[in-house]
Amino acid sequence: MTGTGAKTPRERYRAQVRAEIKERAWEQIATAGASGLSLNAIAKRMGMSGPALYRYYAGRDDLITELVRDAYRSLADTFRAASAPGPDAAALAHALRGWALEDPHRYFLVYGTPVPGYHAPDDITGIASEIMATLLDACAALPPDGPGTPFGTHLEEHRQWADGHPAPPAVLHRALTFWTRLHGVLSLELAGHFTGMGFDPALFFAAELDDLLAGGGRSAGRGSPPGREDPAR
Amino acid sequence: MTGTGAKTPRERYRAQVRAEIKERAWEQIATAGASGLSLNAIAKRMGMSGPALYRYYAGRDDLITELVRDAYRSLADTFRAASAPGPDAAALAHALRGWALEDPHRYFLVYGTPVPGYHAPDDITGIASEIMATLLDACAALPPDGPGTPFGTHLEEHRQWADGHPAPPAVLHRALTFWTRLHGVLSLELAGHFTGMGFDPALFFAAELDDLLAGGGRSAGRGSPPGREDPAR
DNA sequence: AGGCTTCGTGATAGCCTCTAACTAAATCGT
DNA sequence: ACGATTTAGTTAGAGGCTATCACGAAGCCT
Numbered sequence: 001m002t003g004t005g006a007k008t009p010r011e012r013y014r015a016q017v018r019a020e021i022k023e024r025a026w027e028q029i030a031t032a033g034a035s036g037l038s039l040n041a042i043a044k045r046m047g048m049s050g051p052a053l054y055r056y057y058a059g060r061d062d063l064i065t066e067l068v069r070d071a072y073r074s075l076a077d078t079f080r081a082a083s084a085p086g087p088d089a090a091a092l093a094h095a096l097r098g099w100a101l102e103d104p105h106r107y108f109l110v111y112g113t114p115v116p117g118y119h120a121p122d123d124i125t126g127i128a129s130e131i132m133a134t135l136l137d138a139c140a141a142l143p144p145d146g147p148g149t150p151f152g153t154h155l156e157e158h159r160q161w162a163d164g165h166p167a168p169p170a171v172l173h174r175a176l177t178f179w180t181r182l183h184g185v186l187s188l189e190l191a192g193h194f195t196g197m198g199f200d201p202a203l204f205f206a207a208e209l210d211d212l213l214a215g216g217g218r219s220a221g222r223g224s225p226p227g228r229e230d231p232a233r
Numbered sequence: 234m235t236g237t238g239a240k241t242p243r244e245r246y247r248a249q250v251r252a253e254i255k256e257r258a259w260e261q262i263a264t265a266g267a268s269g270l271s272l273n274a275i276a277k278r279m280g281m282s283g284p285a286l287y288r289y290y291a292g293r294d295d296l297i298t299e300l301v302r303d304a305y306r307s308l309a310d311t312f313r314a315a316s317a318p319g320p321d322a323a324a325l326a327h328a329l330r331g332w333a334l335e336d337p338h339r340y341f342l343v344y345g346t347p348v349p350g351y352h353a354p355d356d357i358t359g360i361a362s363e364i365m366a367t368l369l370d371a372c373a374a375l376p377p378d379g380p381g382t383p384f385g386t387h388l389e390e391h392r393q394w395a396d397g398h399p400a401p402p403a404v405l406h407r408a409l410t411f412w413t414r415l416h417g418v419l420s421l422e423l424a425g426h427f428t429g430m431g432f433d434p435a436l437f438f439a440a441e442l443d444d445l446l447a448g449g450g451r452s453a454g455r456g457s458p459p460g461r462e463d464p465a466r
Numbered sequence: 467a468g469g470c471t472t473c474g475t476g477a478t479a480g481c482c483t484c485t486a487a488c489t490a491a492a493t494c495g496t
Numbered sequence: 497a498c499g500a501t502t503t504a505g506t507t508a509g510a511g512g513c514t515a516t517c518a519c520g521a522a523g524c525c526t
Binding site: 008009010038039040041050051054059060 | 481482483484485486492493
Binding site: 031032033034035036108111112113114115116125149150151154155158159160161173176177179180181182183184185187188191192193196197198199200203204206207208 | 264265266267268269341344345346347348349358382383384387388391392393394406409410412413414415416417418420421424425426429430431432433436437439440441444
């Protein structure tokens with residue numbers, strides 16, 4: 001479970017304590033949210049006094065960064081597992097929802113309100129593009145859905161986020177809408193904005209996914225000509 | 234500007250100080266986010282000592298609740314203004330994006346990561362349904378787009394969130410997707426998840442809106458039969 | 467002008483992050 | 497096996513925060 005390939009007993013112990021700290025941190029985040037995380041409380045719950053934790057993490061921000069990294073890593077692994085039988089957008093969507101419901105605060109750690117000063121380290125953005133690559137693969141395997149979109153041609157010229165993935169513009173656009181539309185439903189559900197509204201969020205998610213798999217519109221031929229909506233506002 | 238209909242000079246003064254506190258609070262939120270809001274810092278920046286603020290707000294949570302209320306009120310007013318010439322979904326969408334970009338933290342105060350223990354007071358949910366009513370009006374005025382959806386029939390039976398609005402199921406579904414899809418794009422943009430990806434978020438938002446106005450798919454005839462996606466997971 | 471209400475203050479308790487100095491223990495080199 | 501070095505954990509303390517309390521100093525109303 002620990003999986004620490006440590007050599008010396010010191011390193012073994014250190015890794016173990018770091019892991020327990022993170023464990024307690026996740027417990028605390030689950031009840032108080034990321035903003036309510038307290039190094040002091042973690043230390044006391046582990047039976048040691050406050051400043052001891054600073055031997056293991058440089059500070060609160062450092063611990064949170066590690067938690068964010070783990071959250072990204074966990075999502076990437078979940079996506080990888082869901083794509084193991086082969087690229088499958090529906091499986092990815094269900095995996096995403098399951099992962100989000102499993103621990104809503106973890107989802108918000110990845111996609112939630114940003115902390116103003118915070119900037120994610122490079123390795124995290126690396127995991128993010130790994131996630132995006134999996135999504136692009138799944139969308140590329142979907143049956144094509146009509147001609148390209150005007151925004152697709154814009155994406156064609158700004159595709160550095162695809163990180164070398166050879167997807168055609170229609171797939172780029174589709175992957176992007178997959179991401180944003182599922183996030184739109186999920187984040188509002190997790191934030192509790194659907195509670196009291198009456199309908200079943202699972203059904204709504206399924207309907208949205210269904211629409212995405214069917215092509216999801218994306219002005220497949222119909223729609224207004226480009227430029228009509230004065231996009232730059 | 235103040236608009237305080239106060240009678241006694243005491244009430245005038247009190248309302249003025251409360252307003253200045255909120256003003257400083259917004260300034261502070263803009264730079265440090267809602268979680269970094271400090272009553273002490275506000276007090277010192279106003280030239281008075283810490284505990285004085287407790288004459289005006291019962292505590293930090295009370296102030297934040299007031300800010301959330303103002304944010305909801307501001308969005309509702311923006312929507313009302315955008316609908317003044319008549320119900321217009323596109324105008325609503327542009328108004329929403331403008332409002333969000335004007336002050337991203339205000340947007341997240343409404344639609345962002347929830348504080349675990351927090352429960353919004355009743356009057357706020359009232360403003361929320363006022364916002365939803367405006368959106369429903371706009372979607373009802375849109376040209377119809379094909380037959381109903383399976384999820385639409387589910388909404389027909391769970392329409393208490395529409396709060397008496399006489400919209401048909403297709404409009405309910407459409408309003409819901411309007412909300413979640415625009416939120417999906419906006420929240421990720423405001424959270425900075427698009428930075429470095431290369432494309433223009435405004436164009437993406439416009440493309441999403443275009444698709445929504447064109448009918449946005451929602452399995453208009455095509456798509457898989459209901460139940461295939463095992464919605465309850 | 468007197469009495470009552472409200473405002474703002476300093477003091478205090480308790481929480482937090484994080485630094486510094488110190489002790490105790492474990493590891494390493496010989 | 498033993499001394500030297502590295503590391504873990506402690507207490508003390510600075511500085512910040514929320515929040516309560518008791519007190520003096522204004523302001524308002526009759």
